[in-house]
Amino acid sequence: MKKAVKIENLNHQYADGTVSLENISLEIKEGERIAILGENGAGKTTLFLHLNGSIKSSEDNVYIFGKNVKTMPISERIHKVGVFFQDPDDQLFMPTIYDDVAFGPSNMGLSQSEIKKRVKEALATVGLSGFEDRVPHHLSYGQKKRAALATVLAMKPKILVLDEPTANLDPKNRANIISLINELNRDLGITTIVAMHDVNAVSELADRVFVLNKTIVAGGSPHEVFSDNNMLKENNLEAPEVYKLFRILECYGCKCRCPPLAMTDVPDVIDSLFDETGGKVQLCKDEKTSDKVASLLSRFNYHF
Ligand SMILES: Nc1ncnc2c1ncn2[C@@H]1O[C@H](COP(=O)(O)OP(=O)(O)OP(=O)(O)O)[C@@H](O)[C@H]1O
Ligand SMILES: [Mg+2]
Structure with missing residues (x-):
């Protein structure tokens, strides 16, 4: 099986001196379902921003399907790695939902008819058919979250990175998004990587878990991770x-x-x-x- 992600000794410091990632090394195979667990400020979002090259490391240490993410053109990066942001408002910035979902495919240089087709399919997948002309900031939070996911799905990414996908959703939408992520993995072979606080959903979304606290402090099956009480406590986490x-x-x-x-x-x-x-x-x-x-x-x- 191909290596979807390889990170070697990644460190990151923000401009103000905040050290957010230290010595991260990990490998994820194509088709795996991964969860990254970590308390607030542990570095989950920062790690994700390295995966699609939104943050570029000064060293060559993030590889996507064997290719250095820094050397990939943007059209290739967004096709390989789709990032579903923690806050849907970070993902929706155009006048209409159609424009938002069409934005990525347009950047990939696709034809107008292919863009139209992808927007229709992506909105149908997230249950928002008919929302094309709606104004993004008039949507409810749960609808925004689904629209934000459609913007990522329209690019048909090979790796789907989801930052807190279940946060602040009602029970039905939470269950729907869990099913959808698993269908994308099972039916399309998409590698899924989720960052979560919702420990009750981890085993439904992941076969392998990494615990992050600036560096990777533990890793294993959900059972291995959740049975380690001391490690959970030290890292401000809990079991389901x-x-x-x-x-x-x-x-x-x-x-x-x-x-x-x-x-x-x-x-x-x-x-x-x-x-x-x-x-x-x-x-x-x-x-x-x-x-x-x-x-x-x-x-x-x-x-x-
Ligand atoms: N733009 C920035 N400038 C300076 N420091 C930042 C910036 N963005 C994040 N940080 C800091 O980097 C660290 C990691 O933040 P990050 O957002 O990656 O954590 P997280 O695990 O996603 O947290 P949360 O669960 O709250 O979303 C934190 O200490 C945060 O304050
Ligand atoms: Mg975060």
């Missing part, structure tokens, strides 16, 4: 709520091999618990249970 619940149940003698990381995993986990116990899932309490629970809760960071 449903995972915490099943860890608490362990203190009551109900231990499952692989605690769920998302609500959607719960039925399978409960089924396997029944299989393992011969149909007798029991909770029990003894004189040590309360101490075990208290000790576990203290390791689960701020929420208790």
Whole structure:
């Protein structure tokens, strides 16, 4: 499988002296689903801006499909890496939604008929057909977020980088965007890289997680990352709520091999618990249970 992203020893300092990235090295293969977790100010957005060359490193250390991102013309960069910004207002700046979605394809030098086709398809994909003539800043936040995603999809990127895609969305739009990202990965083979605070959505969107705190402090499967309480606490992160619940149940003698990381995993986990116990899932309490629970809760960071 091809290497979609290769970063070697990347450092970044903003003009005012703020050091945002230190010694980042990572590789992502084509078709992978990656999540980058990190507290506010950890450097997620700065890292993403390096991936499409919006910020250019002084050294040659960011490669997209084997090519130095600094040497790529803009038309190639936007086709290879589509960045869905954290704030949709950063992505929508034209008088109409049509103009915004057509902006990237126009920069790629495509014909007017191809641009029209792409705008139509991208708006349909995000559920905004018929919004072509609407004024971007009159849209609701959730609609803006979907329109911003359409501006990226219209460029048919090979790598889709999404900065906080589920933030501030209602439950239906949150579920829709998670499904859409996964469909783009599964059906079109797009490599997806998401930055998230929404730990409850991580396992639904990623098979591999990097924890960022200026540098990469941990990496692995969602289970490996979320079972490392000390690392999470040191980096101001937490495990998904449903995972915490099943860890608490362990203190009551109900231990499952692989605690769920998302609500959607719960039925399978409960089924396997029944299989393992011969149909007798029991909770029990003894004189040590309360101490075990208290000790576990203290390791689960701020929420208790
Ligand atoms: N233009 C800038 N000039 C100076 N410092 C900046 C600039 N942009 C970001 N920073 C600083 O760089 C660091 C990393 O910021 P960045 O926005 O990449 O973090 P983040 O992980 O995306 O945070 P959040 O979760 O809040 O979006 C922060 O300390 C931030 O204050
Ligand atoms: Mg950010």
